[in-house]
Amino acid sequence: MLKVTVADLVEKFSLKVLTGVDQLQKNITQTRAHRPGLEFVGHFDFFPTERVQILGRKEINYLHKLSKEERQVRIGNIVHYHPPCFIVTTGEEGLTYLTHYCKEEGIPLLVRDTVETTSEFVMMLDAYLLKNLAPQISIHGVSMNVFGVGILLRGHSGIGKSELAHTLIGRGHRLVADDIVVLKKLSPRTLLGTHADKNKEFLALRSIGLLNVVKLYGQKAYQEETKISLDINLTKWQGNSLNNDLEYAPAYTEYMGVTVPSIEIQLQPGRDVAGLVEAAANNWYLRQQGYSAAEEFMKRIEADLPDA
Structure with a gap:
């Protein structure tokens, strides 16, 4: 079976690694990435846990608006499922809380300062995964x-x-x-x-x-x-x-x-x-x-x- 690792994504898309340096050899098996939405409000019935999780401006702004206690619950619920990695497309500013949880759970947290929109980046990532898997x-x-x-x-x-x-x-x-x-x-x-x-x-x-x-x-x-x-x-x-x-x-x-x-x-x-x-x-x-x-x-x- 073909495989793509988190390290391959880091190299391909010039991603900065904030946490999980020792977890970059994790395999990615799904050909599509996922932007969590319903999961932030507690709906996990159809959460694709094996997909790369993308956090764009919409998701990060939502998290920033939450109280510290609410944020802990929302993020804690998602990292509990141990997806292969998180990719944030809005830079690393203000991500202290997310860094803490990913480091605690051993999940790679990657950052890309995109010139394209998050949707465009997701399309690029999906195309790469589809071709290589x-x-x-x-x-x-x-x-x-x-x-x-x-x-x-x-x-x-x-x-x-x-x-x-x-x-x-x-x-x-x-x-x-x-x-x-x-x-x-x-x-x-x-x-x-x-x-x-x-x-x-x-x-x-x-x-x-x-x-x-x-x-x-x-x-x-x-x-x-x-x-x-x-x-x-x-x-x-x-x-x-x-x-x-x-x-x-x-x-x-x-x-x-x-x-x-x-x-x-x-x-x-x-x-x-x-x-x-x-x-x-x-x-x-x-x-x-x-x-x-x-x-x-x-x-x-x-x-x-x-x-x-």
């Missing part, structure tokens, strides 16, 4: 971003996936990952493709060796991640196995329950495979806009038919 698998293949469309290139070892990726880079497209592609399931319909850290920016070409595409071709040749929209399976040429139909029946590949449109491209010497991948990317985009070349072609044919 998402279910993931690793597959053999190549991931590219072609005309803004995330593509998986699959096929047997030695079929030419990396060479095709190199050709696409030369035509202005971006490498995401070569050889090992990490797929992250962000939602039932969203699959994110990225690298496996060790292969970041690297492309392996037979007869040439390992290339760093950023060093060779600049930052424009590389992209950290991409939403996977199209799965392309590269296969050996098999004669007349592919018919010249106007439009193929839709095919899909499933990864962790997410279905991705899939096509097969057969390889043959002299065939412009990179051009076919570009055409597939553009055609996928047009389909998302509701356009089908085959449907338009048939309408033209029907328009020329004599009336019955």
Whole structure:
């Protein structure tokens, strides 16, 4: 299981640690943060205790207005549940009472002087947690971003996936990952493709060796991640196995329950495979806009038919 620790949040969002320095290795398992509200007035039936707790200006102002006795009760009730950490987005001024309770219970209290609103910070934090705690698998293949469309290139070892990726880079497209592609399931319909850290920016070409595409071709040749929209399976040429139909029946590949449109491209010497991948990317985009070349072609044919 993937994990994110409180220390990861401190590093990612440049948080100041007020208490709980020895508790920063606590695991965070939930993909959404929580802003306590009802909990401050004693309603804990649905309190998500395993989420990061965010205290913004609204929450801090409310606590400041309470009497010392009331504040002790309100805060004491919440820290009793030991959430992984508290993050205050309004700075550390006037937080003596909160510091005391968090220190007493061993809960990390973190502070961020945000330039954005608390709601915006929560969105940033949720996005980070979702991406880093998402279910993931690793597959053999190549991931590219072609005309803004995330593509998986699959096929047997030695079929030419990396060479095709190199050709696409030369035509202005971006490498995401070569050889090992990490797929992250962000939602039932969203699959994110990225690298496996060790292969970041690297492309392996037979007869040439390992290339760093950023060093060779600049930052424009590389992209950290991409939403996977199209799965392309590269296969050996098999004669007349592919018919010249106007439009193929839709095919899909499933990864962790997410279905991705899939096509097969057969390889043959002299065939412009990179051009076919570009055409597939553009055609996928047009389909998302509701356009089908085959449907338009048939309408033209029907328009020329004599009336019955």
